[in-house]
Amino acid sequence: xxxxxxxxxxxxxxxxxxxxxxxxxxxxxxxxxxxxxxxxxxxxxxxxxxxxxxxxxxxxxxxxxxxxxxxxxxxxxxxxxxxxxxxxxxxxxxxxxxxxxxxxxxxxxxxxxxxxxxxxxxxxxxxxxxxxxxxxxxxxxxxxxxxxxxxxxxxxxxxxx
Ligand code: PNS
Numbered sequence: 001x002x003x004x005x006x007x008x009x010x011x012x013x014x015x016x017x018x019x020x021x022x023x024x025x026x027x028x029x030x031x032x033x034x035x036x037x038x039x040x041x042x043x044x045x046x047x048x049x050x051x052x053x054x055x056x057x058x059x060x061x062x063x064x065x066x067x068x069x070x071x072x073x074x075x076x077x078x079x080x081x082x083x084x085x086x087x088x089x090x091x092x093x094x095x096x097x098x099x100x101x102x103x104x105x106x107x108x109x110x111x112x113x114x115x116x117x118x119x120x121x122x123x124x125x126x127x128x129x130x131x132x133x134x135x136x137x138x139x140x141x142x143x144x145x146x147x148x149x150x151x152x153x154x155x156x157x158x159x160x161x
Contacts, residue, residue, distance in 0.1 A: 004087040005029035005119070008078050010039045011051045013153045014058050015135060017127035021093035022059065024121050026066030033085060034059070038074040045136045048072045050156070058150040079113035090116055095123040095131075 005025050011018060011034075025032045036051045038044075046054070049072065056070045073081045082090070090110060094100050100120070107118035130148045139145045139157070146154050 002031060002086075003029045003089070004031045004033065004085065005089040005091050006033045006035050006078070006082055006085070006087045006116075007091045008035040008037050010042055010044070010132060011036055011055055012042065012044050012046055012132050013051065013135065013149055013156075014055050015127070015130050015132055015148050016150065017093060017095070017123060017130045018055075018132075019058060019062060019064075019150065020124050020127055021091065021121050022068070023062070023064045023066075025091040025119075026064055026068065028091075028119070029089065031067045031069065032091075033069045033071055033087060035078070035081065036070070036072045036074070037078065042133065045139070046156075048074050054150075054152055054156060057152040061150065061152060077113065079110050079116060082110070082116045083114045088116060090118045092118060092120055093123050094120045095128045 007022050007025050009018065022032060022034055034055050036048050036055065038048065052070050052072050059068050092103050094103060103120065110116050110118060135145050135148050
């Protein structure tokens with residue numbers, strides 16, 4: 001049986017922390033589906049389509065070995081998406097106890113809804129303080145976000161993509 005994992009998130013924009021989780025997921029599973037979703041508690045900077053394009057470009061630029069599918073699903077349950085594509089596992093990065101507290105109930109619900117298990121990957125300390133939320137805030141106030149995001153994001157913001 002092909003082991004398919006979904007790495008879901010807002011990815012608004014993709015950061016070095018996300019890429020680390022995606023690369024590590026690919027070492028554990030046969031296929032990784034990176035899924036751009038909508039988080040109603042967050043105001044988006046990039047469209048879902050742009051987020052997916054940036055993920056594709058960033059993963060290709062990194063040259064990670066593995067089978068990656070980039071997908072967008074913004075109007076339904078993550079559990080239903082997993083059932084549709086035959087994914088058995090969700091992979092989530094955890095930076096702190098706060099992340100774990102946020103993720104644990106979702107892992108419980110997703111397992112009840114679709115029998116999908118959640119695997120938590122502990123963030124590399126180099127990325128543990130990076131969040132897309134702060135990246136968006138720093139960018140919107142004119143700060144430099146280049147240390148936190150792949151070069152494709154900067155190129156996109158400069159209109160070079
Ligand atoms: O990167 P984020 O914003 O932390 O990702 C959160 C996300 C999008 C993975 C979460 O909000 C989610 O799973 N949304 C999909 C809708 C859904 O299935 N909700 C029920 C979760 S138990």
